[in-house]
Every structure is written in C-alpha cells, then in structure tokens.
Amino acid sequence: MLLARIKEALDSLYDDIQETQEAPEAAEIETVAAEAAVEEPAAAAEEQEESKPEEAEEPATPPGPKETDYQAKGYHLDVELDPDKVVTAVEILNRENFFIESITGVDWIDDQQLEAVYDFNHFDELCRVVIRTRTDRNNPAIPTISHIYQGANWHERETHDFFGIKFTGHPNLEPLLLPEDADFHPLLKDFKA
Amino acid sequence: MNGLLQQDLNQETFILNLGPQHPATHGVLRVKLEMDGEYIVKAEPVLGYIHRMHEKMGENRTWVKFLPNCGRMDYLSALSYNHGYVAAVERAAGIEVPERAEYLRVITVELNRISSHLLWFGAFVLDLGGFTPLLYAFDDREQILDLLESVTGSRLTYCYFRFGGVYNDIDDSFITGTRELIKRLRKRMPMYDALVTKNIILIKRLKDIGPISKDMARRYGATGPVARGSGINFDVRKDESYSVYPEFDFDVPVYEEGDSMARYMVRMDEIEQSMRIIEQALDKLPEGEIKPKKAVKLVKPEKGDYYYAVEAARGSFGVRLVSDGTNTAYRLKLRSPTYSNLSLFDEASRGMLLPDALALMGSLDLVIPEIDR
Numbered sequence: 424m425l426l427a428r429i430k431e432a433l434d435s436l437y438d439d440i441q442e443t444q445e446a447p448e449a450a451e452i453e454t455v456a457a458e459a460a461v462e463e464p465a466a467a468a469e470e471q472e473e474s475k476p477e478e479a480e481e482p483a484t485p486p487g488p489k490e491t492d493y494q495a496k497g498y499h500l501d502v503e504l505d506p507d508k509v510v511t512a513v514e515i516l517n518r519e520n521f522f523i524e525s526i527t528g529v530d531w532i533d534d535q536q537l538e539a540v541y542d543f544n545h546f547d548e549l550c551r552v553v554i555r556t557r558t559d560r561n562n563p564a565i566p567t568i569s570h571i572y573q574g575a576n577w578h579e580r581e582t583h584d585f586f587g588i589k590f591t592g593h594p595n596l597e598p599l600l601l602p603e604d605a606d607f608h609p610l611l612k613d614f615k616a
Numbered sequence: 617m618n619g620l621l622q623q624d625l626n627q628e629t630f631i632l633n634l635g636p637q638h639p640a641t642h643g644v645l646r647v648k649l650e651m652d653g654e655y656i657v658k659a660e661p662v663l664g665y666i667h668r669m670h671e672k673m674g675e676n677r678t679w680v681k682f683l684p685n686c687g688r689m690d691y692l693s694a695l696s697y698n699h700g701y702v703a704a705v706e707r708a709a710g711i712e713v714p715e716r717a718e719y720l721r722v723i724t725v726e727l728n729r730i731s732s733h734l735l736w737f738g739a740f741v742l743d744l745g746g747f748t749p750l751l752y753a754f755d756d757r758e759q760i761l762d763l764l765e766s767v768t769g770s771r772l773t774y775c776y777f778r779f780g781g782v783y784n785d786i787d788d789s790f791i792t793g794t795r796e797l798i799k800r801l802r803k804r805m806p807m808y809d810a811l812v813t814k815n816i817i818l819i820k821r822l823k824d825i826g827p828i829s830k831d832m833a834r835r836y837g838a839t840g841p842v843a844r845g846s847g848i849n850f851d852v853r854k855d856e857s858y859s860v861y862p863e864f865d866f867d868v869p870v871y872e873e874g875d876s877m878a879r880y881m882v883r884m885d886e887i888e889q890s891m892r893i894i895e896q897a898l899d900k901l902p903e904g905e906i907k908p909k910k911a912v913k914l915v916k917p918e919k920g921d922y923y924y925a926v927e928a929a930r931g932s933f934g935v936r937l938v939s940d941g942t943n944t945a946y947r948l949k950l951r952s953p954t955y956s957n958l959s960l961f962d963e964a965s966r967g968m969l970l971p972d973a974l975a976l977m978g979s980l981d982l983v984i985p986e987i988d989r
Contacts, residue, residue: 497707497923523837524925525951529938542923542936542951546834546843546850551923574836577959585671600664600988609672610947 425519425548426490426499432515433488433500436508498542498551506539506556506565513541513568516552521545526578528586532612535560537586541568558588567593585610629657632970636665640743640974643984647961647977649970656973659965661958667988674948679705679915680779682948687773689952690986693732695725695768696928698777703858704924704935705779708917714905717781718860723897724764724776726890727794730801731760732929733883733890736981740880741812743978744821749812756804763793779915781907791898798891805887813884822877826976828964829874836960840931840953841886842980845879847872852927864896876979883981916943930954930981952986 488502504512524542531538534557541554558565567590569576579590580599587608590596598605608614635646644665650658670689674682686701687694699721706713738753761771767786768776776783812818828838833846843850851868853861869885871878917939925934931953938947957980965973 495707495922496920497704497925520834522834522839523956524932524934525837525936525949525956527936527947527949529921529947540921540936540949542934544925544932546848546855549856553923572835572837573963574838574956574959577955598664600667602664609669610675 425545425550429516429519429550429552430488430490430500432519433502433512436504436512437487493551498553500550500552502552502554504554504556506558509539509541509554509556510566510568510571512554513571516543516554517571519545520547521550521552523572523574523578524551526575526582528582528588528610530560530586530610530612531557532560537563537588539565539582539588563588564591565589566591569593584608587611628652636662640977641984642739642982645958645982645984645987649973651970654969656965656968656970659962659973661961663988665988666985668985670989671948671950674945674950676944678943679709679917679945680913682945683778684773684775687770687775688985689950689989690928690930690933690954690983691772692735692983693725693728693929694772694774695721695728695764695776696926696933698774699725699859700924700926700928700933700935702777702779703926704922704937705915705917707924708920708922708937708939709779709915710918711780711912711915712908713780714907715860715902716904717906719897719901720767720782720786720906721777722860722864723786723794723894723901724767724774724782726893726897727760727764728774729890729929730887731757731764733887734760736883736929737808737812740978740981741818743974744818746812746815746818749808752804752808756801759793759797759800763790763797766790766793778907779912781905783907785906791901794894794898798895801887801891805884808884813880819877821972821975822875822880822979824873824875824877825972826876826964826968826979827874828960832960832963836963837956838931838960839956840927840929840981841879841882842931842957844868844870844882845979846874852925852932856925858924858926860897861893863900864893866890866892876975879979879981914943916941921947925951928953930983930986931957950989952989954980954982955987955989958982958987 488500491501493499521543524544526541529538536557537560538555538557543552565588567579569579579593582588583596584598584601585608629650629652632649632651634649635641636644646662648660648662649656670685673685686697689697734753734757738750741749765771767784767790768774828846830846830848833843833848849868849870854868866889869882871881919939919941921938923936925932933953934951936949937945940946965976
C-alpha cells in the first residue's frame with residue numbers, strides 16, 4: 424500500500440522529463456542531456472553485446488521510480504533523480520512519515536560523476552526507498568535536505584568530508600569526522616594519502 | 617561603541633567544553649556547550665577523535681579481509697556488526713548459510729546484546745553517581761564474556777562469523793553454561809529492579825528528563841532503544857526479520873513516555889527478551905553443518921548495490937555495499953545507529969540543566985568508535 428502510494432507520488436517528478444524527450448523543440452540544454460542519455464545506454468549495450476545480445480534489443484526503461492527485488496537487493500524502491508528534484512522527493516517522503524537512515528556518496532570516477540545516495544525507511548511498514556542523484560565530479564553540488572530532515576545535517580557533513588559534495592544551503596558544512604582544517608576527501612578514488 | 621558594551625548583560629552566555637576526556641562521555645567525544653548559567657543554550661558534539669576511516673579500509677582490502685574491522689566499531693556489541701556485514705555480503709554474492717549456523721549467530725548475538733546492555737546499565741548508573749551497580753553488572757557480564765570467549769576465541773572484538781557460516785561450533789559446556797547464565801540472570805534482574813530501577817534517586821534523575829518525541833526520533837533517524845523509548849514500535853528483528861528470528865517468540869518492549877526512564881526501561885526489558893530468544897534457540901538448535909562444505913574463499917558479488925540491516929544493541933545497523941564484480945568492495949557504507957541517535961542531542965538538550973543533559977546523553981548509550989568509525 425505504502426509502496427504503491429509513494430511510487431505514484433514520486434512518479435509525478437518525472438513528468439517533465441518524459442515531455443522533453445517527446446518534444447523536439449525543447450531547450451538546448453535539455454536536448455544535450457537527452458542526447459547524452461541516449462548515448463549512454465547505447466555504449467553500455469555495445470559492451471554487453473557479446474555476452475548478452477538479447478538484452479540489447481530491449482527498449483530502454485522509461486525514467487521513474489523502479490521497484491526492485493527486495494530479497495536480492497535489500498530495498499524496495501530505487502529512485503534516480505536530477506539534483507534539483509531531490510528536495511521535492513524528500514518532501515514527499517517526509518509527508519508520508521519516512522525516517523532517514525543515511526546519506527552517502529559513491530565516486531564514479533570513470534563517468535566523472537559523484538553519486539549521492541539517500542536511504543529512507545518507514546517505522547510502521549517496511550518500505551526502503553533509495554533516492555540517488557548524480558552530480559559533476561569536478562563541481563559537485565546538491566541542494567541540502569537538512570531543513571526537512573534535521574538528521575541529514577550530519578550525514579551531509581560526513582558526505583562532504585569524504586567526497587567533497589557541496590550541499591548548497593547547508594547551515595554548517597564544516598568537517599565533522601575529519602580534522603577541522605581538512606582539505607582532502609579520502610573516499611575519492613584518486614585520493615592518495 | 618564597541619561590541620562588548622552593546623551586549624545585553626542578561627543574555628550573556630559562555631562556552632563550556634565537555635570532553636574529549638570526560639568520564640561521562642565514555643570515550644573521546646567532545647561536546648561544545650553554550651551555557652546560560654547552568655542551562656544549555658546550544659550543544660554541538662564534535663566528532664572524529666577516533667575516526668579510522670573503516671569505509672576506506674573496506675575499499676582497499678578483499679571482502680574477507682574486512683571481517684576483523686567489524687568488531688572494532690561498536691566494540692560492545694561487535695557480533696551484531698559481524699552479522700550485518702557477513703549477511704550483506706551473503707545477500708550480494710548469493711551465499712547460502714546452513715540453519716545451524718544461523719542459530720549459532722542468533723544465540724551469540726543475543727548473548728552479546730545482553731552483555732552490552734549490562735555494561736550500559738552499570739556505566740549509566742555510574743554517570744548518575746551510583747557506583748555499586750557497575751560492579752554487579754560487570755560480574756554478570758564477565759560470565760557472558762567467558763562463554764563467548766569459549767566459542768569465538770575472543771572476549772571483546774569478536775570476529776566469529778564467516779561468509780556462509782560461523783568459525784566454530786558450540787559444545788555441551790557452552791550450552792549448559794548458557795542455561796546456567798540465564799538462570800543466574802533471572803535471579804539478578806529482580807535485584808537490579810529493587811536496587812536500582814525502583815530507587816527514588818534514579819527515578820528523580822530520569823523521569824521526564826530529556827524527552828524525545830516520536831517526530832524528533834523520525835526526523836533524526838533514531839532507532840533502537842532510543843526510538844522504542846519514544847513509543848515507536850520498530851525493531852529490525854521484527855519489522856524486517858532476518859536470519860532465523862521469525863522462528864522465535866519474543867516481544868519488543870516499547871515505552872511511550874520518551875524520557876530517559878523510558879529508554880532505561882526498554883533496555884532492561886530487552887535483556888529478558890534476549891534471554892527468551894536464546895532459550896528457544898537452544899531448545900530448537902538443529903544438527904548439521906556450521907559452514908559450507910567447501911570454504912568460501914573467493915567472494916565476487918555481482919555488480920550492483922545492496923543493503924542489509926540488522927538490529928544491533930543500539931539500533932539499526934545498516935551496510936550499503938556497492939560491488940563492481942571484483943573481490944573488493946567498490947564502496948562500503950556503514951550506517952551506525954548511535955551516529956543518528958547522538959545527532960538529536962543538540963535539539964533534545966536545549967534548555968536543560970547540565971546534569972540532566974548528562975543523564976540524557978547516558979540514556980542514548982553512546983559508543984564513540986562506532987560513531988566515528
């Protein structure tokens with residue numbers, strides 16, 4: 424019940440993406456983004472062509488929250504969003520009384536991107552929602568959610584410590600676990616001690 | 617006019633450093649307190665004094681080699697951390713665990729939970745000025761450490777679980793010893809109840825002190841006894857049941873008050889529930905293998921990310937791992953419960969008297985190496 428409801432609510436965040444993909448007269452930046460999105464699966468498909476040729480023919484899945492196999496993955500809903508939509512998505516979760524488990528990052532150095540991963544869960548009904556967003560590795564910035572979930576304050580500081588992701592609007596983005604004068608981000612893949 | 621003269625003298629506050637070397641913080645935690653006389657205006661925990669970057673260590677050693685690290689975060693309930701990590705990797709790599717091994721995991725984890733709660737009980741009452749209960753609690757805890765030492769080989773930083781099973785089988789002396797321990801604890805708990813729980817000084821120090829509302833616990837992601845003391849019926853063992861926990865009959869103690877006394881009561885009740893689980897597990901303990909016939913040497917989980925949560929003594933411990941298909945983690949995130957539980961301290965302690973805030977801090981059951989990781 425909760426899962427279906429939250430999936431539907433989060434699905435509305437993707438309305439404009441589907442529209443821009445259909446409309447050819449979309450703004451220049453959006454067209455570039457759409458082209459990039461088309462190129463990436465094609466490249467991935469080429470890589471997989473030798474091992475699994477039948478998968479390459481399948482149409483790309485439409486953007487939107489994806490239900491995952493809980494037994495295999497350990498979470499129910501996988502939501503990939505643009506950084507500017509994270510706050511809206513988290514507000515939806517907050518309205519449904521989700522609690523925040525953690526925020527963390529992943530350094531995808533080959534794609535020159537940093538991913539921020541937000542884990543949410545619910546006290547009354549088991550429903551793990553993962554929100555993930557990717558930002559440019561050289562200038563990583565994502566809006567803060569610490570005004571919605573105060574617990575995010577420390578998680579965002581920790582993610583800033585380890586990955587250097589700037590959570591814009593954060594009230595106090597000082598090092599938390601690292602020394603106060605730390606200017607390095609140890610979980611970046613190219614970090615050398 | 618300079619700034620000093622413009623200040624309203626009635627609003628003058630000062631900064632007080634609590635820690636990093638302070639008996640009430642149980643480890644190297646520093647809290648920067650802004651005080652208005654005896655009252656707290658703002659409390660800012662300063663972390664990182666024992667930060668070791670376990671998550672980076674996870675990325676530069678194989679899955680198997682990371683096992684001993686799990687015992688060095690929450691050193692008081694190390695087995696829960698062992699469990700969370702091996703179960704996460706087992707989920708990712710699709711490793712089967714024999715039933716007997718799952719039973720042994722539950723028995724040892726619950727013993728560890730009791731020992732952790734006993735230590736917290738002693739140390740917490742010590743924080744409040746009562747010295748004697750600590751000695752009694754350590755006496756009981758010592759028996760558990762002996763039992764766990766006989767099967768795991770270590771007394772504190774356990775590394776007992778392996779991918780696909782456990783390292784060592786239990787013998788008859790462990791089973792009889794555990795049953796005797798439960799008998800002993802059932803006699804001791806009423807004594808603790810009469811001596812400490814019903815003690816008027818303790819009640820005055822804890823009742824209505826440090827209230828944490830349901831909503832505050834949710835916004836900060838507090839779990840474990842902290843959440844259950846605020847009327848939230850959430851226990852990973854029940855709500856997201858894993859291992860063989862569904863086979864046991866046990867209750868989740870929940871108290872609605874949200875004060876320090878409620879959190880105290882939750883932990884004291886949990887000791888009895890853990891004993892119930894252990895008894896049932898010993899009764900039902902199946903025969904069979906405790907690890908795969910062929911040792912799991914090469915672990916290569918499929919590409920992707922996985923999450924696994926367990927109920928540690930202090931709340932929900934989660935492992936989020938990202939695998940790139942090699943024998944080393946691409947990313948290993950360890951979600952430690954007291955990190956979230958402590959983050960609400962600033963909001964919860966505002967306007968409190970300093971000694972009351974220390975009671976609140978003690979009732980959160982902090983383990984600093986787990987917060988700092």
